[in-house]
Amino acid sequence: MTRAEAIRKIAKPLVFVACLGPFAWITWAAVSSGFGPTGPLGANPIEYINRYLGDWTIRFLLGALAITPVRHLTGWSGIMLFRRMIGLFAFFCGCLHLSSYIGLDQFFDWREIWRDITKRNYITVGMATFALLIPLAATSTKAMVKRLGGRRWTRLHKLVYPAGILACLHFYMMRKGIQLEPIIYAAICAVLLGYRVAKGWRKKAQ
């Protein structure tokens, strides 16, 4: 078995199962608490679920953004085999986050949801983030890469950069006062994108 095969056949399924962990936990917790106020999700389970899914969306998104810098810095190109999977987990989690907002938090009150999207800036930003992720998920298959051609595909997938920025902004705007957590995520995002900018400059200079 070559190294690439080992990654494909062993490491990838393991990482896949690990990535399912957060979803397994929240599903178990939601079912066992029955959305009551005294279970493992605390007094306000719907708020908890929604925020938990939002947190994990940003984590997967930043995880996907970290793959390329890690490859450059460590020289380990095998890590690229995980990029699509992590990115799709970010999209999947974002779908669940959006669904929990629509189905649990607003309970399909479409008028209220529309008002939120148009009037509440942090929700507008959240929706924009999600919209940016849709074409990326849709063009994630090998067939789509071929159809678009490598160059166009790469250009399209640069949308993940504004998506990362908007996701962090969405989180920061949602919290009250100046809170540490959104600032930490924003700082990580800044480092990951800043790395790319710095690399681009260096290339130009050469």
Place this chain on the structure above:
Amino acid sequence: MLIKAKKTSDIASSEITPKSVYHSRRQFLSAAAIAGAGAAFGTIAPALAAPARGLKLADVKETKWTQEPLGEKLTKYGPVTKYNNFYEFGTGKTDPAENSTKFKPRPWSLAVEGAVEKPGVYDLEDFLKPHQLEERIYRFRCVEAWSMVIPWVGIPLADIIKGLNPTGNAKYVAFETLHDPRRMPGQRRRVLQWPYREGLRMDEAMNPLTLMVVGLYGEVLPNQNGAPIRLMVPWKYGFKSIKSIVKMTFQSEQPPTSWNMSAAREYGFISNVNPAVNHPRWSQAKERRIGDFLKRPTKMFNGYEEEVAHMYAGMDMRKNY
């Protein structure tokens, strides 16, 4: 009404067992005796220092507010004490319960300053002694669009203010929370400009609904709910009901308030519960009662229109949010 300013020669009332604690201590001792748990004596001292669940307040009068509001169930003790916004102990909802276990709300002194005839630094027990405790069940509406129904124990603020004899210059009352990052670890970070500040107009402070709270569910107020003494203004968003109060100042100008200083566009001085005026970042039309799955419509003045609407007659609630 006798209210004594503290002199240095006075016996610190922390040396005198307050009546409420004395009663609960007797309960505790008898319970321990019945259980025959001699070993439990070791736990008495810390239990008195940081009152745990079960320390009943004595002599709590029932009033017309003691009945549950029609068709609404009390929020359980668990969520009331484990789902809190009290940034002095952290910004997460369970942080206050987790990070306030070592907080000692006694001894406590409360400074009264400004336009009153009886200013001074009062020991909390002296401050409360002349007054009758009452149980009152109020709806509690957080600006974040969740709500609870809580049986508070407290004293009408009007009774307290009357005893302090405010002068004609007293148009507002300003309140301040304790500022001590060693005791309140959340204050080590500048989430807000500490100390936490709040204020009321004099007529709001004198409204019969306004309560100074020292307990809930008939028991001593838990640390995470603002021990040892907090405000409760049930027709305003929760952040107006300032916790762990150390200072009250009577003054002629409107005092600065913490959330208004942090984001003036989002949090005004008045901050009445109002389903028609939305927070810039979310709707205030509905709220989730803790324990419910579906949201319910929010009521004007949190359902206390009859008691408070007259104070805001003619006021533009969109400007004075």
